[in-house]
Amino acid sequence: MIQTLALLHAAYRELNARKLFWVTLGLSGLVVVAMAIVGLNEKGLTILWWQFDLAFLNTRIMPVDVFYKFIFAQLAVPFWLAWLATILALISTASIFPDMVSGGSIDILLSKPIGRVRLFLTRYLTGLLFVLLQVSVFTIAAFLLIGFRGGAWEPWILICIPLVLLFYSYLFSICALLGTITRSTIASFLVTMLFWLLVFGVNSGEQITLAGRTALDISLGYSQEDLQEAVDAEDPIEVTEPLQLLCDEDQQSLDTWESFHLWFFSAKTVLPKTAETINLLERVLRERTGMEVGGPPERQDMLFGASQQISTREFEEKLQETMDDRSITWIIGTSLLFEFFVLGLACWYFSRRDF
Amino acid sequence: MTQSSPLSIDLKDVTKTYRGGVFALRGVSLQVHPGEIFGLLGPNGAGKSTLVKIMMTVVRPTTAQGQVLGKPVGHNGTLANVGYLPEHHRFPPWLTGRQAIEFAGAMCKMPRKLRVRRTDELLDLVHMREWAKKRLGTYSKGMQQRIGLAASLVNDPQLVLLDEPTDGVDPVGRREIRDVLTQMREQGKSVLVNSHILSELELICDRVAILVQGLVARQGTVASLTSSSRCYEIISRATSELASTFDGVEFESLGEGRSLLRIPSDDPIAVQPILDRLRSSEVMIESVVPKRESLEDLFVRSVTDPSTGLALDPGANRSSKSDVRSFGTPSPPPPPSEPPVGGVS
Numbered sequence: 007m008i009q010t011l012a013l014l015h016a017a018y019r020e021l022n023a024r025k026l027f028w029v030t031l032g033l034s035g036l037v038v039v040a041m042a043i044v045g046l047n048e049k050g051l052t053i054l055w056w057q058f059d060l061a062f063l064n065t066r067i068m069p070v071d072v073f074y075k076f077i078f079a080q081l082a083v084p085f086w087l088a089w090l091a092t093i094l095a096l097i098s099t100a101s102i103f104p105d106m107v108s109g110g111s112i113d114i115l116l117s118k119p120i121g122r123v124r125l126f127l128t129r130y131l132t133g134l135l136f137v138l139l140q141v142s143v144f145t146i147a148a149f150l151l152i153g154f155r156g157g158a159w160e161p162w163i164l165i166c167i168p169l170v171l172l173f174y175s176y177l178f179s180i181c182a183l184l185g186t187i188t189r190s191t192i193a194s195f196l197v198t199m200l201f202w203l204l205v206f207g208v209n210s211g212e213q214i215t216l217a218g219r220t221a222l223d224i225s226l227g228y229s230q231e232d233l234q235e236a237v238d239a240e241d242p243i244e245v246t247e248p249l250q251l252l253c254d255e256d257q258q259s260l261d262t263w264e265s266f267h268l269w270f271f272s273a274k275t276v277l278p279k280t281a282e283t284i285n286l287l288e289r290v291l292r293e294r295t296g297m298e299v300g301g302p303p304e305r306q307d308m309l310f311g312a313s314q315q316i317s318t319r320e321f322e323e324k325l326q327e328t329m330d331d332r333s334i335t336w337i338i339g340t341s342l343l344f345e346f347f348v349l350g351l352a353c354w355y356f357s358r359r360d361f
Numbered sequence: 362m363t364q365s366s367p368l369s370i371d372l373k374d375v376t377k378t379y380r381g382g383v384f385a386l387r388g389v390s391l392q393v394h395p396g397e398i399f400g401l402l403g404p405n406g407a408g409k410s411t412l413v414k415i416m417m418t419v420v421r422p423t424t425a426q427g428q429v430l431g432k433p434v435g436h437n438g439t440l441a442n443v444g445y446l447p448e449h450h451r452f453p454p455w456l457t458g459r460q461a462i463e464f465a466g467a468m469c470k471m472p473r474k475l476r477v478r479r480t481d482e483l484l485d486l487v488h489m490r491e492w493a494k495k496r497l498g499t500y501s502k503g504m505q506q507r508i509g510l511a512a513s514l515v516n517d518p519q520l521v522l523l524d525e526p527t528d529g530v531d532p533v534g535r536r537e538i539r540d541v542l543t544q545m546r547e548q549g550k551s552v553l554v555n556s557h558i559l560s561e562l563e564l565i566c567d568r569v570a571i572l573v574q575g576l577v578a579r580q581g582t583v584a585s586l587t588s589s590s591r592c593y594e595i596i597s598r599a600t601s602e603l604a605s606t607f608d609g610v611e612f613e614s615l616g617e618g619r620s621l622l623r624i625p626s627d628d629p630i631a632v633q634p635i636l637d638r639l640r641s642s643e644v645m646i647e648s649v650v651p652k653r654e655s656l657e658d659l660f661v662r663s664v665t666d667p668s669t670g671l672a673l674d675p676g677a678n679r680s681s682k683s684d685v686r687s688f689g690t691p692s693p694p695p696p697p698s699e700p701p702v703g704g705v706s
Contacts, residue, residue: 012467
């Protein structure tokens with residue numbers, strides 16, 4: 007315990023010494039301030055003392071607490087915490103492992119009565135300390151803001167802390183592995199960013215193919231209904247045949263989308279689910295605090311090569327339903343499995359390596 | 362179950378082969394007794410640091426038998442009683458001197474009160490009290506070395522392994538470090554020093570081992586290792602004719618009628634008849650000096666190939682494990698070159 011505390015204490019001192027930690031914290035403060043100066047009233051939006059009358063955004067359409075929760079869950083967390091702040095955190099922490107395994111430094115640590123695996127994992131935790139402090143400060147500030155400005159004291163907001171920490175830990179496990187192998191801060195940072203890009207690409211591919219699959223599924227449903235109605239009405243073959251053709255077309259397209267989606271989904275299953283982990287925040291806030299921001303306006307549209315126009319609202323709802331059906335165990339469990347695998351590999355390498 | 366060794370370090374047949382077939386250690390056996398300062402010498406790449414790192418679990422041996430402080434080599438818990446100062450050690454630059462020492466103590470599982478007290482003592486010992494609150498990044502090389510030494514001693518170790526401890530330290534600091542090591546010896550602790558500054562090692566080491574290409578070329582006390590080179594040198598006005606009458610005495614003309622007689626014995630009795638003959642022949646005697654090979658001479662002799670007279674290539678052996686140079690028959694000592702310690706004139 008003394009050793010673990012010493013390593014954590016040293017990590018805290020390291021964070022204190024790093025300017026980027028304070029820069030990130032300062033920027034987090036600015037984001038909270040930016041959220042605080044924006045207000046909502048019956049007429050529309052207010053920024054400081056300026057009033058912007060908006061018909062589509064006011065308290066008659068969206069309660070003020072939902073407005074702040076929406077800003078927090080849909081803008082501040084995904085764009086600041088899970089994007090820019092994450093990059094800054096990676097820049098700050100990418101050197102942790104290369105520094106540790108550098109000559110002269112690793113000798114001191116390994117010559118102490120501490121197991122290599124424990125040393126590695128404790129160092130890993132110290133890297134997460136950076137994000138833990140950043141996210142905690144930001145989330146608690148946001149919690150207070152939503153409480154004071156929105157009038158809603160939602161402890162579920164604080165779920166953001168473990169979620170962002172989890173999200174970051176997926177990436178940091180890669181960074182730790184690469185830092186240990188390459189001993190290079192730049193290499194470990196850049197390859198981690200590339201990995202993140204890969205995860206982003208796979209996730210986007212899965213989302214696009216899922217959307218296509220969903221659109222085609224709805225379209226096929228429409229086509230089958232039309233065909234069934236025609237068959238029930240005993241319409242002549244001139245009427246049913248084109249409908250049958252449409253059904254076949256939709257079925258064919260659906261099969262193609264499904265097969266593509268299966269590939270992406272399989273790849274996504276083994277990879278960490280960064281975006282979905284962050285999206286859990288919105289899901290939790292929706293389910294636990296009733297944060298409903300309303301769906302898209304109802305209209306009919308041709309989507310993803312479907313044979314006929316489908317309801318965009320139905321499409322969005324079905325897509326959302328599919329996403330919500332994905333269990334937290336699948337999202338976090340499979341991501342953690344990936345993380346444990348990477349950390350296991352890194353621990354194995356670190357334990358066997360000569361320095 | 363292996364029996365616990367009374368030796369501080371008792372290594373047998375330690376080998377280490379790095380990737381690419383680099384034989385860093387090819388069967389090193391080494392013993393360090395309690396209350397002893399032991400010097401580990403060798404040219405660059407001889408395997409000194411690898412050997413020390415194996416004892417400190419930084420490097421995994423290919424094969425290793427033996428014990429460190431009575432526990433098998435690589436036993437993690439033993440490290441709590443061992444101090445280690447690596448060469449080119451690097452503490453985080455944002456730590457202060459005090460924090461670095463306390464961190465080392467905490468990593469040895471020392472309770473807070475104890476490590477704070479011990480840190481105070483060590484800061485005084487290495488004369489860094491005034492700099493204790495400054496960050497290591499602002500320290501000179503010598504100051505960092507002092508802090509490194511203090512950090513290696515924070516757990517009051519039974520055994521200390523020091524890799525180039527006086528690197529970058531000024532002469533006063535070097536003397537202070539030597540004094541610290543001597544104090545440790547007096548307390549019954551063992552010190553293994555790895556250094557290239559042979560003159561310093563000669564001053565403090567009880568025993569030394571010379572590592573060459575991954576093997577122990579020589580091991581023992583400096584006196585025993587240099588005993589074959591002990592002799593007396595007489596500078597006088599003796600002629601070569603007179604010198605030829607002395608059995609086994611080397612003659613060397615120094616010019617201007619002066620000459621050097623070298624008597625290959627460390628026994629002063631062997632010199633007396635020669636002195637008597639010189640006096641009875643009314644030869645003026647300038648000096649009589651007992652000589653022995655210095656540690657540096659011994660070192661150079663150890664790293665010289667006796668067949669070619671050239672220094673062996675530095676670095677580890679890359680050919681094969683079986684290609685082992687025999688160190689069993691040391692080459693004859695060259696004429697001593699270092700001035701004597703306490704000569705008789």
